[in-house]
Amino acid sequence: MLHAAEVRLNDRGQIEAPGKEVRVFRGEAATPLFGSVSKDHDSVRFTPSLPFVAGESYRVEFQSTDGTWSTKHLRFVRPKAELPTVVMRHSDTPFPANALKFYLHFSQAMEQGVFLERITLHRLDGSVVQGAFRETELWSPDGKRLTLWLHPGRQKTGVNLNTDDGPVLVEGERYRLKIAASWRSTEGVPLGKKYTFWIIAAAPDHQCPDLKRWKFAAPKRGTRDPLHILFDEPLDPAMMHSALHVRSGDQEVKGAIHIASDARSWSLVPAVEWPLGRYDIVIDPLLEDLAGNNLQHPFEVDRDQPLKPAPATTLRFEVR
Structure with missing residues (x-):
């Protein structure tokens, strides 16, 4: 339970205030912050849509049970920390x-x-x-x-x-x-x-990535040599982390993923040595190049025409 005029930041990043309503403002701004308010007996909690920032001042306006409004100012302590880069x-x-x-x-x-x-x-x-x-x-x-x-x-x-x-x-x-x-x-x-x-x-790019022009070579069994795929053009580097998977049967091959600085290649170094067998490289057809053209259609496709979702594309190789 909070005392009559106690307003504080709890360990979950919420502002707690006594009463039945609360509004939070950054500094002397006229528009309150976006967030949600929850009530607990005779206090309220404000959860911001975006995290509060240390070193910033906030104005908390809260309404008591008798309908009167009060104001408190909070300034979150800025901890000693390294400069971000x-x-x-x-x-x-x-x-x-x-x-x-x-x-x-x-x-x-x-x-x-x-x-x-x-x-x-x-x-x-x-x-x-x-x-x-x-x-x-x-x-x-x-x-x-x-x-x-x-x-x-x-x-x-x-x-x-x-x-x-x-x-x-x-x-x-x-x-x-x-x-x-x-x-x-x-x-x-x-x-x-x-x-x-x-x-x-x-130059602008209006063409889809071409799987037929991708190059890769199967690693040798008993090694942890990387599976290396060279693309026909740079692809979206963030999407590559989730859009390519290597499977042996229904088991995914675990390992470390590396993406080249020019975004033209992707490599998987397996966690354990490659065993003998057949493998599939499963590729999300929505994987894009830098202009938003994916494996299924170019970015500037006629959006008035319905598009059928394409199944995942699979490339197969054998480890011998």
Whole structure:
């Protein structure tokens, strides 16, 4: 039970307050944070949609049982922590001008809901590409990988935004993706320096990956040599982790997955030595290249026509 004016952050990342209603604001903002409220006897709990950030101040307004409202200010203690860092893997690979997304990998879980304020895309002349990103913010479960979507309405040929505003990327041009030094981890620690990643726009890609042009060789039995697959073009590096599986019968071959820096190849180093036998490489047909073309159809397919889901594709090899 909370005392009359006690407001606190519990160990589950919720704000607890006495009374029957509660609203939470970041600093002196006029709009309350999104979240859910649950009630427990004479107290309420607020669970934020996005994690609270250490070092930030919050204003908690809560209503007592007699209907009166009170206000308390909380400032979460910023613990001592290392500066977070960020990398953009596979940035040495030219992106097709109609690319759909990039991935940013942070060393720590990051503050969410602010990426449009922390990331800008610049042309070589220093001007900002306005409206470059879709507002959808997609984080990995651990809060360390951000999928940065380029606006599909501008990247898809012939639709209104593409025609009116032009594409985000233009073939042959170079761009700087800038990450603000002020972006904080959920522990409240900022990056501390500005990060810049170069993006080179190559020719647009409207073709599906071609399985017939993939190359691989079966490893030898009794070894832990990697199964190495070379693709006909760079594929989506994040999707590769879940879209390719190696099976022996109904058993999946466990091991360590490695993806090349140019996103053109995938390798599996088995946890144990390869035994004699037949194996299947099971591939999700929705595996995409960097422009969103998957094994089933190109990105710019006529969406008015229904598409039948394709079964998983299988490549077979023998270990001898």
